[in-house]
Amino acid sequence: MSEKILYSYSALFDTPDKIIHAAKTVAEKGFKKFDVNTPYPVHGMDKAMKLTKSKIGWVTLVFGLTGTLTAVTMMGWMMAVDYPIVIGGKPYFGLPGFGPIMFELSVLFGAVITVVALLMFFLKLPNNSHPVHDTEYMKNVSSDKYGILIEATDPKFNKNEVEALFQELGAEKILPIYFDEEEISFKPKxxxxxxxxxxxxxxxxxxxxxxxxxxxxxxxxxxxxMSEQGKSIPQETSKVFKNGSDMLPPVKGTVARGYLPYRFKGQPDKAAELLVNPLLPTEENLALGKTKFNIYCSPCHGYLADGKSRLNGNFPAPPTLHSNKVRNWTDGRIYHVIMEGQNVMPSYAHQLSEKERWAVINYIRVLQRSFNAKESDLL
Amino acid sequence: MSSTLNKVDYVKKDLPPLLKKLAYGLTAVGLVLVILAYLTDHTRSAYNNVILLMFLISIGLGSLFLVAIEYLGGAVWSTPFRRIAEFLAAILLIVPIVAIPIYFNMHELYHWLHHEAVESDPVLKGKAAYLNIKFFTIRVVAFFAVWILFYYLITNNSKKQDTTGDPELTKRNIRLSAIFIPIFAITLTFTAIDWMMSLEAHWFSTMFGVYYFAGIFLGGITSVTFLLVYLNEKGNLVKGLVPDHYYSFGVFMFGFVNFWAYIAFSQYMLIWYANLPEETIWFIHRWEGSWVAVSLAIIFIHFVIPFFVMVSQGSKMNAPKLKFMAIWILIAHYIDLYWIVMPTFSPKGAVFGWIEFGFLVLGLGLVLLVFVLKAKNNNLVPIGDPKLQRGIDFRL
Structure with missing residues (x-):
């Protein structure tokens, strides 16, 4: 331990009036390095100690206005330049909407930087040690006494004179305060x-x-x-039915409405012989047939059913429907090809309803006739 | 017991002659101008009368509110000046008289009084349960009565204390103040709605009551501040009052200028953001013709200039600055009321002529006249108040 050095002489008083009087006298005697510690702010102390006005207000003003400016710049940049979005028909640079943010940032910048400035410049952080810490003087002034201290480094300081002065002012207790060199120069690692x-x-x-x-x-x-919908998903067990599925297969021997099973599976000749086109080649039916043909058949067979389609070259070339073979087929035989497919062609039973199939066949007949027109067709 | 009076250095003096001359002169000139105004254009005068009424309620009710919060907060620093607020609260006694001429011209002022208009208008029909002449009258009379009742109860106790010095009277006034403040909040809200918001019967703003409260507080604090600084300089108040005593009045003025701006902005921003036609119409009316200039000027007169003048600590204790800013903000409050009321009368643009001037003169005159008359036979300092000595000793 190094030797103890005198930091200051301090005096404790009983009442706020006495401390004000003491502070006034000490200030009038010309002491500069003195301080007053009280358990609560005593009114009139600033004047008694002849303190000059604190400059911290300027820090608050400057940084408060910086906050305002930051808010305007930030909001202006984001809302009007970087990512302009129309919100409720308001202008991109809508100053009233920025108001709350301007206010908040002014307060935030002003308050936080004021506190930081107080800590850094006025309280001299990170130096957290002070000679009066852990002294009897501090214990008293932080509970019920009013204290004043005059630092030993004050040019007018004189041990005996200061003690006499405190005595004269009616101090209840006079305490010297010492400190260790080590304690003051201690730096936290x-x-x-x-x-x-x-x-x-x-x-x-x-x-x-x-x-x-x-x-x-x-x-x-x-x-x-979107991720949680009240519906059944494949491969998922359901609570709808006991067996864990939420749909049951139809009862045996029943047929769904509007659906009849195809009677000539694998029997093209029988189909050719027994199936009869129920539709008349009316304008309406032909229009339906044309639409469906263009959608489902034309990609491979071509719009004119001549096999020259837009997919030609990507698939095995589909045959023309104007060959003698197809022209001599009955409607039922063509129907069978639509139902079951042929060679590369898949079944179109699911894409076309029964009526549509017959309508398509009617349209194919029209196309065939147009390629092999009879003389009587020429007018 | 402290039944003995405070030993304070107070000798009752006559008010400065200038104040008396101003009081009688302004009232006389104002009265003549107002009567002439009613003879030439009674509709326009009635609108101005609404401004005048709200202005006087601001000062009277604001002063009574100051008295009440002093009791309720146990404030000491303001005790030497409480009498000034008490005298100004006496304006509440003449407020009903000022309201009478409006009552005879109500049909021209308030659209919701037109039966045929209400019948064909679903919005007004929906509001008819509240906005009808019977209920309106009941409210107005009841509010006036309640204010005057509390004025008498509170100030009589205070006056009695001058001779008895009984601390029990302070306790009684604390209780009265606690009852008065919620009543004050409710009555001022509905007063603002009844007299000013219903001028445009379709419009509504839930912030309007608070907006007028900011005005009321400013009306009270500025009048009190001006008079106390002026009278203290003339030596009419108790000895020992220093600029430290002014400080909190300056703080209040500064604070409530900000509060007014905060509320005014909030009201504007919410309406601007929501963009509902029935709400925005009110601001659109104040953005037409020369009203734009008034709207923009108010931001500076009522907020920006007072803010920068009052922001430093020194200016809140500086007597000449305080007097000037008190009058400034009081006039700003009058302009604010003018801006609220008059666009209904002349939607095309702002009008300001001798009629408006006359009502302003009468308003200032009446405030001073009430104060002069009350100060004649009463002490300007509550010499029996147990808090007085501590109030005089107050230092920052």
């Missing part, structure tokens, strides 16, 4: 292994617990109307 280790552990625990809480324990799906 910021890069100490233990300290860094402690920080790392705290950071890890905090991050993990926050992550766990926010993403696991308290996680709420923000938007689930």
């Amino acid at each position: 910021i890069f100490d292994k233990k300290f860094i280790g402690f920080l790392v552990i705290v950071a890890a625990i905090t991050s993990l617990s926050v992550y766990g809480t926010m993403n696991k324990v308290l996680y709420m799906i923000p938007f689930s109307w």
Whole structure:
């Protein structure tokens, strides 16, 4: 331990009136380095101590206005330049809407930077040691006494004179305050292994617990109307029926409405012989047939059924429907090809209803006739 | 017991002659102008009369509110000046008289009084349960009565204390104030709605009551501040009052200028954002013709200039600045009321002529006259109040 050095002489008083009087006298005697400590702010102390006005207000004003300006610039940049979106028909640079943010940022910048400035410049952080800490003087002035101290470094300081002055002012107690050189020059080791280790552990625990809480324990799906729908999905068990499915196969021997099973499966000759086209080649039916033919047949057979289609070259070339073979087929035989497919052609039973199939056949007949017109057709 | 009076250095003096001359002169000139105004254009005068009424309610009710919050908050620093607020609260006594001429011209002012208009208008029909002449009259009379009742109850106790010095009277006034403040909040809200918001019967704003409250507080605090600084300089108040005492009045003025701006902006921004036709129409009316200039000028007169003048600590204790800004903000409040009321009368653009001037003169005259008459036979300082000595000793 190094030798103790005198920091100041201090005196304790009983009442706020006495401390005001003491502060006034000390200030009038010409002392500069003195301070007053009271348990609560005593009215009139600034004047008694002859303190000049604090300049901290300027820090607040300047940084408050910086906050206002930051808000305008930030909002203006985001809303009008970088990513302009029309919101409720308002102008991109809608100043009234910026108002709350301007206000908030003014307050935030002003308040936070005022506190930081106080800590840095007025309280001289990170130096956190002061000779009056942990003294009897401090214990008293932070509970029920009013204290004044005159620093030993004051040019007018003289031990005996100061003591006499305090006595004269009616001090209840006079205490010298000492400090260690070591204590004042002590600097906390910021890069100490233990300290860094402690920080790392705290950071890890905090991050993990926050992550766990926010993403696991308290996680709420923000938007689930698309991912969770009240419908059955393939391969999923359902609660609708006991066997775990939500649809049952039809009862044996029944037929769905508007649906008749095809009687000539694998029997093209029988179909050719027994099936009869129920539709007349009316304008209406031909229009229907044309539409369906163009949709389902033309990609391969071509719009004119001559096999020259837009898919030609990508598939085995489909045959023309103007061959003698097809022209001599009955309607029922063509119907059978639509139902069952042929060679590469798949069945079109699902794409075309019964009526549409016959309509398509009627249209094919029209196309065939147009390629092999009779003389009587020429007028 | 402190039944003995405070030993304070107070000798009752006559008010400065200038104040008396101003009081009688302004009232006389104002009265002549107002009577002439009613003879030439009674519709326009009635609109101005609404402004005048709201202006006087601002000062009277604001002053009574100041008295009440002093009691309720146990404030000490304002005790030496409480009498000034009490005298100004006496304006509430003449407020019903000022309202009478409006009552005879109500048909021209309020659209919701037109039966045929209400019948063919679903919005007004829906509001008819509230906006009808019977209920309106009941409200107005009841509010006036309640204010005057509390004025008498509170100030009589305070006056009695001058001779008895009984601390029990302070306690009684604390209780009265606690009852008065919620009543004050409700009555001022409906007063603002009845007299001013219903001028445009379709329009509504839920912030309007608070907006008028900001005006009421400013009306009260500025009048009190001007008079107390002026009278203290003339030596009419108790000895020992220093600029430290002015500080909180300056703070209140500064604070409520900001509060007014905050509320005014909030009201504007919400309506601007929601963009509902039945709400925006009110601001559109104030954005037509020369009203734009008034609307923009109010931002500066009522907020920006007072803000920068009053922002420093020194200016809140500086007597000449305080007096000037008190009058400034009081006039700004009058302009604010003018801006609320008059666009209904002349939607095309702002009008300002000798009629408007006459009503303003009468308003200022009546405020001073009531104060002069009350100050004649009463102490300007509550010499029996137990808090007085501590109030005088107050330092920052």
